[in-house]
Structure formats: C-alpha cells, structure tokens
Amino acid sequence: MQEDFRLILDLVSVLTAAGIGGLLAALLSQPIILGYLLAGIIIGPLGLGFIKELVQVETLAQLGVAFLLFTIGVEFSFAELQKVKNISLGGGALQIILTILLTVIVSLTMGWVSSPTQGIFLGAILSLSSTAVVFKALMERNETATLHGQVMLGILIVQDLALGLMLAVLPALNKPVEEIGVAVGFALLQLGLFALGAVLVGKGLIPRLLRLLARTESRELFILGVVSLCLGIAVLTGKMGLSIEMGAFVAGLTISEVEYADQTLAYVEPLRDVCAALFFAAIGMLIDPVFLWKNLELILGLVALVFVGKFLIITPLVALFRYPLKTSLIAGLGLAQIGEFSFVLASEGQRLELVSQKVYSIILGTTAVTLLLTPFILRAMPIIFVWAESLPWLKFWLAQADIPLEIAEDLPFKDHIVVCGYGRVGRNIVQLLHDRGYSVLVIDQSEQRIQQLREAKIPYIYGSAGSLQVLEKARVSQAKGMAIALADPMSTRLCLKRALELNPELDLVVRANQDKDIELLYQLGAREVVQPEFEASLELSAHLLIGLGLPVFDIQQDIQHIRYSQYLTLRPERSPEQVSRDLQKATEEMNSQWYPLPANSPLVGMTLEETDLRHLTGVSLMAIKRSSGEQMDYPDHKTVINEGDNLLLVGEPDELAGFEDLAKGDVAIPTENASCLWLLVTKNSPVAGKTLAELSFKQQFGILIQAIRREGKYIRFPDESWDIQGGDHLLLCGNLSSLNQASQWITSAENTITLDPKILSS
Template sequence: MQEDFRLIVDLVSVLAAAAAGGLFAALLKQPVLLGYLAAGVIVGPTGLGLIKEIIQVETLAQFGVAFLLFALGVEFSFSELKKVKVISLGGGGLQIALTILVTTLVSLAMGWVTSPPQGVFLGGILSLSSTAVVLKCLMERNETSTPHGQVMLGILVVQDLALGLMLAVLPALDQPAEEVGLAIGWALLQTGLFALGAVAAGIWVIPRLLRLLAKTESRELFLLGVVALCLGIALLTEHLGLSIEMGAFVAGLMISDAEYADQTLTYVEPLRDIFASLFFASIGMLIDPVFLWNNLELILGLVTLVFIGKFLIVTPLVRIFRYPLKTALIAGLGLAQIGEFSFVLASEGQTLGLVSRRVYLLILGTTAVTLVVTPFVLRLVPKLFAWGESIPWLAKFLEQSDEPLAISEDLPIKDHFIVCGYGRIGRNIVRLLRDRNHPVLVIDQSESQIQKVRDAGIPYIYGNAASSYVLEKAGVAEAKGMAIALPDPMSTRLCVKRSLEISPDLDLVVRANKDKDIELLYQLGAREVVQPEFETSLELSAHLLAGIGIPSPAVQREVQMIRNSHYLEFRPDQASEEISRDLKAVTGEMNSRWYALPEESPLLGMSIEETDIRRLTGVSVMAIRRAGGLTIDYPESLTTLEQGDRLLIVGETDEVAAFDQLARGEAAVPSTNSSCQWLQVPSESPLIGKTLLELELQQRYKITIQTIRRDGKLIRFPEPDAEIQNGDRLLLCGGFHALTQAQEALSPKTEVPLITTSIAEAES
C-alpha cells in the first residue's frame, strides 16, 4: 500500500475506533477517555494489529496535546495564572524537587537503579502528572475555575515548563557536575528569553494580528491564522529544545487577554476535541496488554506506590500554602498519576541508555494504568468526602480544616448582605449595594480576590463559602440577604444548603453554572436562581419589544413570567428519562439516597410544604417514585406524599437520620396551625444544666423542642436527657398562645433575646 494512503487508512481507523470506544464508554456511564485508551489498545500493534506503524499517528496525536494546551492557555489567561502563582511556582517547583529526591533515595535503597543519575531520571518521570487527563476531567465536571482546579492546573503548568528543562539536562546526567550545571543554566536562559518574547508579543503583536484577521470577516481565515500561530510558536519552542506542548500553552496565554479570545476558543475547540481523542488513542497503542498481564502484580504495586507517594507529597505542600484541607486532598488525588509527557522522557532515557527495555516497558505500563484510574478517582472524590463526613471523628477533622483563614475586623453583625465569590459578578453586586449604603460582607477563598477586597476596604472572610464555620462567622442568621456567585457547582449547592440550614428564610439568590442546576438549586431552597445566558436573552428581548411599541409594564410582566417558570421557555425540551439522568448525575455528587416511606408514616397524605421536611430535618426531596412506577422529578411544594412512595433525598448522615425519625413518627410533626420560636439561652439563664425532660414543656404547654443549635451544629429532635448549655438556641414549636406562655416561663428575669416567627419563618 502506498505510504500516503497508508496514513489515511491509519487515521480513519484510529478515529473510528476512538469514536466507537468513546461511545461504548459513555453508554456504560464511564469517562470517554477510557474508551479512547481502550480503542488504541485494540487497534494498535499489540492488539488486532490494524495499525503497525504508530509513528505517524503519534505525530498527528501531538496536535491533540498542542490544541488541548492551547485552549487551556486561552481559558486560563495571565490574570488567572496570577491567582495561583504562589502555589504554581513554589508548590509546583517543590513538588518536582521532592519527587525526584524521594524517588532517587528510595530507588537506590531498593536496588531499582544502579546509579544516582538513573534515580534522578526516574524521579523526573514520576514528578510529571497528566495535564491532558486532569484538564479533560475538570472540563467535563465544569471545575476548571474551582480552587482545586486552579491549584492543579497551576502545578501542571510548572510541570509542563519543567519538561523542557528535563529534556535539556538528560544528555548531561552521566557527565560531571559542571556539565549538568551548564545544561540547566542554558535551559533556564532559553526559557527566560522565550518568556520575555512571549510577553512582548502578547502585548504588542498578537492583539493587532487578531484584529487584522477579524477584519476580513472570514471564519476560515481567522481559524487558519490562529492555528498557524499556535503551531508556529509550538514548533519554535521545539526548536529551542523546549517542548511543543509548552509552546502551545504559551501561545494560548498570549491570546487569552486579547479581545478575540472567546472567539478563538470557540473556533479551536472542535479541532482540540478531535485531535485530543487521537492523542489518547495513541497512548493506548503504546500499551502492551500481554506485558501488563505477565507483570500485573508488579505493575499494580508500582501504581499503588506512585499514587500513595505523590499524594503524600502534593497534599501537604498545598496545605503549606494555606489552602483548605479538602482542596489539598482533591489536588493530591488528582495529581497522583504519571503524565503522558513521561512517555517522552522515558523514550529519550531508553535511547540514552539510562534505563533498560524492561524498565521502559514497566514505566509505560504503570503510567498507562495511572492514567486510566485517575478519572475514576476524581469521580469518587465527592463520595469519599461524604463517607468521611459520616464518621464523627473524621467529620470533625474535615470541618476544622474549613475554618476561615482570615477575617477582617469590621464585620457587619446584622441586616447585612453576604456576597459569596468576588469574581466579575460578585464585584458588580458589591458595588451596587455599597453605592446604596448597604452593609456588605464578601466571602472568597482566593488570596488574590481577597487582596482586592482588602484594598477596597470591604469587610471579608477568607475561606470556603460552603463551610458551616465560615457561614456562621459571616452571620448568616442575621443577614438580610445573600448572593452566591461561585465558580464551582458543588460548592454552590453546599453553600445554598448550609446557608438555609442556618437561616431557612434567608433571601438567597444564586447563579446557576449550568442549565441542569436550575431546578436542583430551587429544590435545595434558593429563593431565586439566575442563569446568566438566559438573563441576557431576557434583557435583549425586553429592549426589542419595547422598541416596537409594546408597553413597558407588559414587557416586564412577560419577563417576570419567564423567570417565575424557571426559564422553562428557554430550556430545550427534555424527555423524562433525560431529566432523571441529569438528576441522578448531580445528586450522585452529593450525599443522596432513596428512602421508602414507612406504611404508617405520619407524613402520608401531607404535602411537602406541610411536612416542612427541609426546615425540620435539613433534608431536601429531589424526586418521588410512586408505587405504580411513576417518577416525579423535582416535586413541587404542594405534591402530596402517598402510600408506597420512595423519596430521593439529599442530606448529611445526621439529617437523613432525623428525617427517618420524622417519617417513622418518632419525632413530632408540627400541625399546620403551629408556630415556632427560637429562644436564645444567655449565660445567666436558669435553663443551663437542665435536661429537656426536666423542663416538662410538652406536659405543661404542649410545646416541643424540635432543634438545638449549638456551636454551629443542628441537633435535630434532641433526646429527653439532652442538657441545655450556655449559648444554645432552642427551636420551640406549638400553638401560638402556648408559645407565649412558655416564653414568659422560660425567660430569665433579665431580658432574653427572642426571635418569634411563624412556621414559615422558623429559623432566622
């Protein structure tokens, strides 16, 4: 077969196999990345042998990595890189150095290598993590802008930069120390000069070039120019002895702050996805399943060592740079693999005689397995945290890690507004509120954003907005309202849920990151959910309708109707199966379970609104599956619970236990004419030290204590022998007249702060 036609056949074979493998993985609800790798194994030389010469395919696959990192650079931008410059430069550099040092010492001690240079080489391979795999996983989960996403990408950028340095040093490893020093110095000088040139081009050349391409109004010319720019800079870095991947990333950074960055990203994304699938399939072709099977025990042992070793190096480093424990744990798990660029190092090392053929194959096998395992590990992270929070001592340890890192001295204490997230949306909200002289408090866990808040003289809490500790410090119970504009969907959901646990009637508005989050956030209790793209459509439509003479009140009524319908007119029609699949996906990331209502449950025949489940137990009902098979996703508040219902509920372990008590009739369900009051227990109160049984509230006044709030925690349906402690807040529920009598009897002679509300305003 002719050589040029052979390339076409190989390319078509790889793309077809990748498409089939990705589809099969998606149908099995597995990461498509796994399908691409499996496809490469099947069609490669060690599989069916459809592709015997993989050099040409590997060359094309390099385009995939280049476009992947180019798109990352466009999205990441210099401004985003500045947010994590400390952890990326300091943490990334330390991680590489520590990994090389530990690997060298361990490999020499265990006899895996015969000389220190070989240990250094092996450490260099293990120090690199997979930018392509981690980036793809973060993009699929919409987590590239989250704190852990930023930390991982920041460290990965430094690792990619270090690849060029490692390739420059490799030939000198067996030489005297002065030659190694010269190689390092020359590589650093090249990198520095290239960085200066990139900065200069990003300021003076690239924006003008993009404007010139855009003026042609030709999509083809714009795309061609951008691709030529990306690959041209990538080839320049290759010529300088650095890496193609690093050049592509820097090219993306150069475009990121230009005015046509979004348009560039839109055009390049299809190319990126196609060539990225080629890249992952080409990695699969390098995997020899027979060698893996024959050395399975050894390779699994090496994989375990790599995961544990890198996790134990990365996690403490991220903590040292003052990131929360959860962020450090996710970063440690996400970076605990060997990267695809290690293939490049390993191949070069084999050529230079630093490793034998067998060690080279072991490195390839270990790398391949870690790449396959990583998407599963990142998927399991939310469930691992949910499991950890179900264990009391571990939950306490995790919660303590979420304590604020810094708190300004001038925090407002009452009738203030809380803004979670100080990005572009958060900044605009803060400015509008402050212009009207409303007290505002900002919560953010980005050091760079907090510094902006400090400079502006705005009260702040530097910490995780999804942490109960942080929300308590922010005075959510006394706040007038809250706006949540966090980049992370999971943090957004937890922030909504935990804020409403503290103050169920809080005026809470939240930005939805995705369309499928809208109903979920409403179900969790948000007062208003805003989807930026839909809001833009509404404002544009309102302007056009007003321009053709439709009265402004009529336009505003129409706009408000669309908002009240949760943007239903704008969202694509979905089959019930699709809605259920999306619901299962988002609740699967939270602590959720199906709960069968007991046959004699007092909740039967009551609506969700009447049961007041979320207020009393903290649990949110996401779906109801009737005995006849009908499933009601995102049930409305007036939906009645029936015999044989199974409820999909979301809540922490203690909240699910409280709901179980309520559903079984072991805890009192307030009647529809009940009211509730919060009673604050001051330090001089005669209630301190007494048990609930001794108070005899049920016998005297027909009053029950539904909840005790203590040290930021809710004790639902406390036991009769529970003692009242200083600082407790008691939720008393019963008839209004009885509550008044109980209030007078329980209050000490000194004035006791008391908040009285209806059942619809129980916790404030």
Template sequence: MQEDFRLIVDLVSVLAAAAAGGLLAALCRQPVLLGYLVGGMVVGPAGLGLIKELIQVETLAQFGVAFLLFALGVEFSLAELKKVQLISLGGGGLQIALTILGTALVSVGFGWVSSPPQGVFLGAILSLSSTAVVLKCLMERGETETPHGQVMLGILVVQDLALGLMLAVLPALEQPAETIGVAVITALIRIGLFAAGAVAAGIWLIPPLLRLLARTESKELFLLGVIALCLGIALLTEHLGLSIEMGAFVAGLMISEVEYADQTLTYVEPLRDIFATLFFASIGMLIDPFFLWQNLELILQLVLLVFVGKFAIVTPLVKIFRYPWKTALIAGLGLAQIGEFSFVLASEGQAMGLVSRRVYLLILGTTAVTLVLTPFVMRLVPKLLELSWVRAILEDRDVAIAVAEKLPQENHIVICGYGRVGRNLVRLVQEHGYPLVVIEQSESRIQQLREAGVAYVYGNAASLHVLETAGVDRAQSLAITLPDPMSTRLCLKRALELSPELDLVVRADRDKDIEILYQLGAREVVQPEFEASLELATHLLIGMGLSPNNMQKEMQEIRDRHYLDLRPERSPDDVTRELQLATQDMNSRWYAMPVESPLIGMTLEEADMRYLTGVSLMAIRRADGTEVDYPDAQTILAKGDRLLIVGEAEEMAAFDELAKGDTTIPADNNPCHWLIVSDDSPAIDRSLAELDIRRLYSVQIQAIRRDGKFMRFPDGSMQLQPGDRLLLCGSSSALNQLQPLISPGNTCKFIPAVSIIKAIESEVLKEYVPIDSLRE
C-alpha cells in the first residue's frame, strides 16, 4: 500500500474506532471519553494492530490538544484568569513543588529509584494533571465557569507553563547544581520574553488582524487566518523550548480580549472536537493491556498512591487559599491523575536514561489508568458530596469567611452570586433603595462589594451556615445567580429549609434545569436565552402594531408555562431520561405509597409535602406503568403510586411518617407558623412530652430548626433551647394561646400551610426588578 494512502487508512480507522467506542459508551451511559480510549486501544499496536503509522497519527493528535487549549484560552480570557491568579500561581506552584519534593523523598527512601535526580524526574511526571481530560469533563457538565472549574483550570494552566521549564531542566538533572541553575534561569528568560511578546501582540497585532479578516466577510478566510495564527504561535513556543499546547493556549488568550472571540470559538469548535477525539484515541493506542494485566497489582497500587497523594496535596492547598471545602474537595479529586504531558516527559527521560524501559511502561500504564478513571471520579463527586455524613462534615466547616460590618436584619433581599447577572441585579435593587445582602465566594468580587459599600457575606452560598449568616430566615426575597447547577439546587433547597415562605427566584443556565428548580420550590425560574427571545419578540410585534398590554400579557403567560412554548419538543422518554440524570446528583429514591396512606386522593397542593417534610416530588409512577414527570400542584395521588422524592435522610423519614399516617396533616383552615423560642421563654429546658403541647393546645410541632439542623416531627424527649425555630400547626386561636409560652411579648402573623405555594400572587421581586432584566 502506498505510504500516503496508508496514513489516510490509519486516520479513518482511528476515527471509526473512536466513534464506535464513543457510541458504545454513550449507550452504556458512560463517559464518551472512555469509548475513545478503548477504541484507540483496540486498533492500536497492542490490540488488533491495524495502525501502522503510529507516529503520524500521534503528530496529528497533537492538534487535538492544541485546539482544546486554544478554545480554552478564548473562553477563559485574561479577565477570568485574573480572578484565580492567587490559587493559579501560588497554589499551582506549591502543588508542583510539593509533589516533586514528596515523590523524590518517597521514591529514594523506598529504593524505587537509584538517585535523587531520578526521584525529582519522577515527581515532575506525577505533578502534571490532565488538562485535556479535566477540561473535557468540565465542558460536558457545563462547569467551566464554576468556582471549582476555575480553580482547576487555573492550576492546570500553571502546570502546562511548568512543562516548558521541566523540559529545559531535564538534560541538566545529572549535571552539577550550577548547570541546573543556568538551565532554570535560561528557561525563565525564554518564558518571560515570550509572555512579553504575547502581551504586545495581543494589544497591537491581533485585534487589527482579526478586524481585517472579518472585514472580508468570508467565513473560510476568517477560519483559515485564525487557525494559521493559532498553529503559528504554537510552533513558535515549540521552537523556544516550550510546548505547542502552551502556545495554542496563549493564542486563545490573546484572541479572547477581542470582540471576535465568540465568532472565533464558533468556527473552531468543530475542528477542536474532531482532533480532540483523535488525541484521546492516540492515548488509547499507547496502552498495552497485556502489560497492564501482568503488572495489575503494582499498577493499581501506583494508581492509588497517585490519587491519594495528589488529593492530599491539592485539597489543603485550595482550602489554604480560602476556598470552601466543597471547592477544595472537587479540585483535589479532579486533579488527582497524571496528565497527557507526562508522556512527553517520560519519553524524554527514557531517551536520556533517567528511567528504565520497565519503569517507563509502569508510568505509561499508571497514567493511562488514571486518565480512564478521571471521568468516573468527576461523575461520582456530586453523589459523594450529597451523602448525609459528608454534607454534615462540610457544613460544620463551611462557615462565612468574612462578613460586612452592617448587615440588614429583616425584610431584605439576599442575592447569591455577584457575576454579571448578580451585579446588574444589585444595581437595580439599590436604585429602588431596598436593603440587600450579597453572598459571594470570590475574593476579587468581595473586594468589589467592599469598595461599592454593598453588604456582603464571603462564603459558599450553598452552605446552611452562610445562608443563616446572611439572614435568609428573616429575608423577604432571595435571588440565586450561581453558575454551578449543583450549588444552585443546594442553595435553593437549604434556603427553603430556613424559610419555607421565602420568595425565591433562580436563574437557570440550562433549559433542562427549569422544571427541577420549580419542583424544588423556586417561585420563579429565569432562563436568560428564553428571556432574550421574549423581549425581541415583544419589540418586533409591538412594532407591527400589536397592543403592548396584550403582548406583555402573552409573554407573561409563556413565563407562567415555564417557557414550554419555546423549549424544543421532547418525547416522554427523553424527559424521563433527563430527570433520572438530574436526580443522580441529588439524594433521591423511589418511594412506594402505603396502601392505606391518608395522602391517597389528595392533590399535591393539599398534601403540601415540601412544607411539612422538606422532600421535593420529582415524578410519579402510576400502578399501570405510566409516569408523570414534574407533577403540578393539582396532581392527585393514587393507590399504587411510586414517588421519586428528593431530600435528606431525615426528611425522607419524616415523609414516610406522613405517608403512613403516623403524623397528622393540618386541616385546610389550620395555619402553620415558624416561631422562635425567645431567651425568656418558660419552655426552655423542658421536653416536648412535659409541655404536652398537642394535648393542651391542639397544636402539632411539625419541625424544629436548631444550629443549622432540620429535625422533622421531633419526639417527646427533645428539650427546647433558646433560638430554636418551631414549625407549629393548629388553629389561629390555639397558636395565639401558645405564643406566650414559646415567645413572650412577640406578635405573629399566621399563614395557612395549604396556601403557601400559591400565596403572594404579585411577587415582591417582580414589583421592582423586572425579570427580563436578569438576562446576561
């Protein structure tokens, strides 16, 4: 076969194998990345041996990483990099140094290597994590803009920069100390000169060049110019002793500050995806399954050592830089692998005699296994964080880092997140003179709030303690503008635990999150793209002569229908599949309704299960097999139903008691009210059995909130303490008689539990902040 035709056959074979592997992985509901690796393994030299031109395929696969990092640079931007510059430079640098130092000490101490330079070399290999794999996982989950995504990408950027320094120092490792010093200084000078040149080009060269290309109005010419720019800078960095990938990333950063960044990203994304697939398949071709099997025990030990070691280094470092425990844990687990650039170092080290062939293959096998496991680890992290004991540990430690001197005490607005939407929302609320508090966990944004004189709480908005510090239990309204879907759901649920009557509006970045957020208790869910569509349509149709009042009414009806008119039509199976995937990240279970349950025959509005037990109902599976996804308030519970519920273990236990009839459901005319046990209450230090409130006052204690813990249907042995918040249900006259015992001197307004869901027709936030102003 002709040599040039052989390369074409090899490329087609790799892409076909990757496509088949990715399809199989998707059908098995596994990360498609795993399918690409397995596909490469099957057609590679250790598999069927279909690929003959391995070097040429690997060379083309380098384009995949280059385009991945180029796209990352375009999306990341210098402004985004600046937000995490401390953890990037400080944390990333410390992580590399500690990994190298720890690996060198352990490897020399246990005799794994014969000299300290070899230990340093091994540490350099282990210090690098996989930019390509982590970035792919974050993009698939839509988490590149989240705090943990920004932290991981910032550290990865520093690791990629360090690769050039490592390659420069590598030949001098066996030389005297002064030779190593010269190599380091030379490499730093090269990096500094390149950085200065990149900044200058980004200011004076790149913008006019892109404007010239855009002026031609030729998509092909614009794409060709961008690709030539990206690969040209990548080749320049390779010539300077850095990596091609780092040059591509810097090229993306330079373009990110130009007005054509979005257009560039749109054009490059298809090429990025194809070449990235080729790259992951080429990694699979390097994996020798027979060698892995023969050394399986040793490789698994090394994999465990890498995961535990890097997790133990990264997690404390992120926490030291004042990030929440959740961010630290996700970053620690997400970076606990060996990166694809380690292949480059390992190959250079073997050529220079720093490692033997067997050690090289062990490094290769360990790296491959960690890359395969990383997507699974990233998918398991949300489930791990949802475990009750993990959440209890995190909540005990996840407190407010800093608080403004003066916080509003009641009837204020809490805004979670101070990104672009959060800033606009703060400005609009301030213009109307309403008191507000912003919860944010970025140090740079907290500094902006300090300078603007806005009350703030520095911490994780999904933490119960942070929400309590912001006074959510005394607030009038709360708006959630967080970029992370999981944090958004947690923040929503915990805010409603503190204040079930809270007027709560949430931004949903993805349309598939809209119904989930409504089911969890949001009063209003805003989707920026749909809101933009509504405003554009309103302007155009009013211009055609339609009545503004009628148009506003029509658009509001679309909002009331949760944007169903604008969402793409999906089959019931697709909706069910999306619901199951969404609830995987939450603590959920299917609950079979007891045959004699008092809830049977009641509507969801009448049962009011979220208010009384804390659980959220996501779906109902009827006895005949039909499924009702995202049921509305008028859905009637029937015999034989199985309910998909989401909630904490104690909330599910409380719902079980409610469904079995072990606790009573307040009558329609019975109000429920949260009442705080005051310091002068005569009920302090007395047990519920001793107080016998249910018999003496015909009032039931549905729940107690104490020290951030939510206890449903407490038993008689529990003693009341100052500051306890009691959810009391009974007649208005009975509650008025009970109030002097619980909270002397305070007056209360009672709200019927059944009307909580539909109360306050004109929501407070809508009165002074138009929902359409929340658009990006």
C-alpha cells in the first residue's frame, strides 16, 4: 500500500474508532476519555492491529498534543493565576520539587531505577497531573469558579509551565554525571533565550500578524495563519533541540494576552477537540493490553502508591497556605493522578534511553489507569464527604476545619444582612446595601477577597459559608436577611440549609448557578431564587418592549409573573425523567435517604404545610414515590401524604432521626388548630436553669416544646430531662392563647409578651 494512502487510512481509522468509543462512553455516562483510550487499545498494533505502524501513531499523538498545549497556552490567563498566585506559584512549585525528591529516594531505595538522574526523570513524570481530565470534570460540575476549582487549576497551570522547563532540561539528564550540571545550565540558557525571543515576538510581531489576518475578515485565512504560527514555532523549538510540545505551548502563550485571543480560541477549539481525541486514542494504541494483564498486580499497586503519595503531598501543601481542610482534601484527591503530558515526557525519556521499554510500558499503563479513575473519584467526592461526616471521629476533624480563619473586629450584632460570597455579584449587593445605610457582614474564603474587605473596612468572616460554626459567628439567628452568591453549588445548598436551621424565618435570597437548581433551592427553603441569565433576559426584554410602546405597568406585571412562576416560561422544558435524574444527582451530594412511611403514621392524610417538617425536624422533603409507582418531584405545600408513600428526605443524621420519631408517632404533632413560634430565652428568664419536667409546659399551658436551638445545635423533640439555658431558642407549638400565656411567662423578666415571634404554621 502506498505510504501516503496508508497515513490517510490510519488517520481515518483512529478518528472513527475514537468517535465510536467516545459515543459509547457518553451513552454509558462514563468519561469520554475512557472511550478514546479503549478505542486506541483495540485498534492499535498491540490490539487487533488495524493500525500497523507505531511510528505513524506516535507522529499523530505528537501532533495532537502539540495542538492541545497550544490551546492551553491560549487559554492561560495571568489574571486567573493572580487570584490564587500564592498556592499556584508557591504550592505548585513545592509540589513538583517534593514529588521529584520523594520519587528519587523511593525509586533508588526500591531498586526501580539505577541512577539519580533516572529517579529525577521518573519524579518529573509523576509530578504532573491531568489538566484535560480535571478541567473537564470541573466544567461538567460547574465548579471552575469554586475555591477548590481555582486552587486545582492554579496548580495545574504551574505544572503546565513546568512541563516546558522539564522538556528543555530532559536531554541534559542523558549526559555523563560530571557533565550534567553544564548540560542543565546550557539547556536553561537556551530556554531563557528562547523565552526572551518569544516575549519580543509576542509583543511586537504576533499582535500585528493577528490584526492583519483579522482585517481580511476571512475565517479560513485566520485559522490557517494561527495553525501555521503554532506549528512553525513548534518546529523551530524542535530544531533548537527543545521539544515541539513546548514550542506549541509558548506559541499559545504569545497569543493569550493579545486582543484576538478569544477569537483565536473560538476558531481552534474544534481543532483542539479533534486533536485531543487523536492524542488519547494514539496513547491507547501505545498501550499493550497483554503486558497490562501480565503486570496487573504491579500496575494496580503503583496506581495506589501514586494516588496515596500525591494526595499526601498536595493536601498538606494546600492546607499550609491557609485553605480549609475540605478544599485541601478535594485538591489532594483531584490532582492525585498522573497527567496526560507525562506521556510526552515518558516518550521523550525512552527516546533518550533514560528508561527501558519495560519501564516505559509500566509508566504508560499506570498513567492510563490513573487517568481513567480520576473522573470517578471526582464524581464520588461529595458522597465520600457525606459518608465521612457520618463517622463521629471524622466529622469532628472536618468540623474543626470549618472554624473561621479570621473574624473582623467590628461585626454587627443584629438586624444586619449577611452576604455569602464577595465575587462580582456579592460585591454589587454589598455596595447597594452599604450605600443605603444597611449593616452588612460578608462571608468569604478567598484570601484575595478578604484583603479587599479589609481595605474597604467592611465587616467579614474568613471561612466557609457552608459551615455551621461560621454562620453562628455571623449571628445569622439575629440577622434580617441573607443573600447567597456562591460559585459552588454544594456550598450554596449547605449554606441555605444551615442558615435556616439557625433562623427559620430568615429572608433568604439565593443565586442559582444553573436553571436546574431552581426547584431544589426553593425546596430547601429559599425565599427567593435568582438566576442571572434569566434576569438578564427579562431586563433586555423589558427595555425593548418599553421602546415598542407597551405600558410599563403591564411589562412589570408580566415580569413579576415570570419570577413568581420560578422562570418556568423561560426554562427549557424537561421531561419528568430528566428532572428525577437531576434531583437524584443533587441529593446524592447531600445527606439523603428514601424513607418508607410506616403503616398508620400520624402524617398520613396531612399536607406538607400542616406537617411543617422543616421547622419541626429540619429535614427537606424532595420527592414522594406513591405506592402506585408515581413519583412527585419537588412536591408543593398542598401535597397530601398518603399511606404507603416512600419519601426522599435531605437532612443531617439527627434531623432524619427526628423525622423518624415524628413519622412513627413517638412524638406529638401539633394539631390542626395549633401554631408554632420560636422564642428566645433570656439569661434572667424564670425558666432558665430548669428542666422541662420541672416546667411542665404541657400541663400548665397545653403546649409542646418541639425543639431547642442552642449555640448552633438543634435538639429535636427533647425529653423531660432537658434543661433550659439562657440564650436558648424554643420552638413552642399550641393554640394562640396558650402560646401567648406561655411566652408572657417565659419573658416576664422583661415585661413583654413575645420577642417578635412569627407564626410558622396555622
């Protein structure tokens, strides 16, 4: 077969196999990279043999990784790096150095390598994590703007930058020991000169070239010019003795700060995606499945060692830079794999004879397995944390990590507004409230934003808004309102739920990161949910309609109707199956369970409004599965609970236990004509220091004490042995006249009937 036709046939075979593999992986809800790698293994020369020539395969992989690195360079943002510059530059560099150092020590001790230079090379391979896999996983979960997302991406950026240095120094490691120092120095000098030239070209020539291409208004010419630039610089670095991969990355960097960077990225992204598929499929073709099977035990052992080792290096490093324990743990787990660019280092190392073919195959196999496992680990992290918090000793350590890192001195005591998150939205909220003279307190866990709050002299708490201890320090129980504008969906849900535990009557507005979160947030108790994209649509439409002459009052009424309907008019229609799937996914990330309602439960026949489950037990009812098989997702307050129902509940373990007591009839439910109110017990109240048995609320007033809220702890359905302390909040349930009599007695030391009680249900 002619050589040129053979190359075309191989290219078509690789792309077709990658497409089929990726499609099957997507249909099975698996990472697409898994499909690419398996497709490559199957059709490769070591699999079924559709692709015969390894040289051509490696050429395809090199082309693919060149474009991958080019687009990563274009996407590189010094502004994004600035947000987490300390952990990125300091932590990222320390992580690489420590990984290399420990690898040298362990590999020499275990006899895996015969020289320190080989240990350094192996450490360099292990030090890199997967930008492609981690970034894609964060994008899918909408977590790129979260604190742990920024930390992980910041470290990954530094690793990508370090790859260029590693590729430059790598040839020097192949020199005799006495010449290594000179060779490394020469490589660094060569790299420095190349970097200087790239900066000069990037400042002077590249912007002019892109402007010239853009002026032609030809998409084809622009793409052709950009691709030629990428490959031209890559070939130049190859001729200089450096790697073409590093040249492609530098080419991307020269464009990243130019005004046409976004346009360039938009044009080359489709090419990047094709090249990514080509690259991972080509990597799969280099993997020998028979070798993997014969050395499976060794490779799985190395995979475990890599995950544990990198986790134990990265987690303490992130914590050392004063990040919360949860953020440190997520970063440690998320970056514990070996990156796709380690394939590039391994291939270059084999070419330079730094490793044998067997070691090279083991590296390929170990790297491939860690890449395949990473998406599953990232998906499972919320479930892992829910499980960890159910264990008393782990919950204690996780709770210790939620203690505020810093608290401003001038915190407001009551009637203030708590704003969670000081990003663009949170900053605007604070500005508007501050200008109108309202007392504001901000919760954030970004050092950069906390510094901005210090400079602006705005009261703040440095910590996680999802932490009960942080919310207590923010005096949420005495707050007038709260706005949650966090980037992390999980932190948003935790913050919402725990804030309502401290203050069930809190006027709470939440920003929904995605439209599918709207029902969930309302079900968890939000008073108002705002979706920024829908709000922008409403404002733009209002402006256009006013310009067309429609009455302003009618337009405002229409907009309010859309808001009251939770944006249903604007939201894309979703099937019940899609809603159930999204609900199941969301509740898996929280502490949830399906609870079969016991026979003859006192809840049967009551509406959700009558049961008042959130105030009485703290749980949120997310779905009801009827005995007929019908499922009601996000039931409203008029929904009636029927016998045989299966209830999907979200809550802490003690909240779920409180609900079980209620459902079994072990504790009393307020009658139909009863109301409930929260009441604060002052230190000089006549009930302070006495037990519920001594006070006999039921006998004296005919009311029930359904819960006690004490320093953030929620005591549900307390028995007669519980004592009342000053500062406690009591949930009293009974008829209105009895509640007034009891509240007058409890607060008699202050000669007032009630302390601003609000009727919760009636």
